[in-house]
Amino acid sequence: MRVRRLGSWPPPGGRRLPWPPGVRLWVLAVALVLVFLPALAGTAWALDPEGCLICHGDPNFVDPTPDPNGPTSLYVNPQAFKKSVHGNNACSTCHRGFVLTIPQHQLDATKDFRQVAIEACESCHPNEFMQYQTSTHAKLYYQDQAGPICISCHGSHEIRRVRLGQESADFKMSMARDSCGRCHKDKFEKAKHEFHFKALSLGYSPAATCFDCHGFHENLALKSGEEETVRQCRKCHPGATKGFTYFQMHLDEGFENAWWGVRAVYLFFSTLLIVVLVVGIAYTTVHMQKETRMILGVLGRGLGRLFGFIRALEEESVRESMRARGATEETGKEPGAGGDAPAHDDEKGGEV
């Protein structure tokens, strides 16, 4: 039927169809492809990050390139990423240039990777990037690519959401320890002995952590007496003056790196503390030994009397029984020599 119909084109009389039916199918197919092509592209986007995580979500996924330092993990924790502030972004939002290509082909240039990483952040966070550009961190990075870049502090796939000024004490503490303290370990260890961090460690969130004074991205090197330092102090201490900034912040526990006056005061008062307490406790201890001996003496005398009394009672009962036995046997023999001492003890016991 179909063949005959085609063969009879144009149809004899009747309605003229615009296209033969077979062609019409082809046109429909092409049109569908044209209409849904963007949608197909969209399908590719929708596979990001799910598609990427098929491989990268596997904890054992490593870079297959031979490496003397051992294989590099290419694992991304899907749950942590989903929870992060970028959890709704696609991988390719940041991993630019890697779209629909096989990443490992481009990973041989480390510098390139770091530069791409900075630019990826810059594309959404231009202000922060500009602040970073003025920082010592950036200067070090641009010198020899050794300084920290955004991800050195912020991490990459697990960046948390933070409300500025409302950070929890735990967050501030962990930022200081795990971000700043990763490189500036000595500074953190010293700052820990200072009031701000002590309060933070006890959950007092208004207390300042590293970035409250040194800035988030400027990482200011604050010096006592400088205008910038006064400005930073004033964020929490509105009345701060230039003199106020001479407070020494990063001192170690024994104040060895402090101004000599501070160390002298520390040594003087520590010595005073020890000497006064040792003298006081020593005095109390010898007082106690005297009183202990007195108490033991009283106790001893009391116990001596008690034992004497008990012995007298025992001997009295022995005497009684012997007397009783003597009465029944009618030997008439009284206990002789031993009789005096118990009688004497009995008298003593009677005094108690």
Next chain:
Amino acid sequence: MEEGKDYYVRFSWYHRLSHFVMMTTFIGAALTGPPLKYSYDFWAQAMMSFWGGVHNAGLIHRVMAGFMVGDFVVHLLYLAYHIVVRKAKIIGPDSILFWKKDLLDLIGMVKWFFDRGERPRFERYTFWEKFDYWAVFWGIAMIGTSGFALWFPTVTGRFVSGIFLNVARIIHGDEAILAIGWILFVHLYNSHLRMNVFPMDPVIFTGKVPIEHLKHDKAAWYDRLVREGKIKPE
């Protein structure tokens, strides 16, 4: 001395109140301060939580400091009144100032500890009582001054270098530990746990000391009181 009473009123209501305020504020401050100083120790977190966090503990600490310093200021006025208006003798058996007898008493006490003599015949204030009294002056001067410097750091920074805040923190902490240690190990023993008064001497709260006890504990004072006709000889 009222007739028929077997006790002597040693402390007036002011003495008792003053000691009570000093004691309670001291305990309050001593329980709220150390968790901050030892914030990384295991007990600090629990103790801070007990007070409801650093902010509340700090608030309590400052209220305690306020009352304690108030108590101290009132005491200075009391001293001024007694010295200026009532012309109290500054040196003598009724004075809280150290004098020669205190040194002799100390030596006598140490001799007594090692059975080398009789227990000294004490006057109205023993040397350890005087020491505890003056320790409060030293403590208020050191801990109070440094405490206020730390309470108002920017005011401190306006008058002196901020490095004095470092100094103030060292003094405040060290002197506080000294004070707590002294109270726990020395004051409590000498005033409450020694044999004559064990388990505690209520005189600082009641003001009354039994004459029998006075006769034994502070023989010189007892003799003087009898001489002056303030108590009847037993």
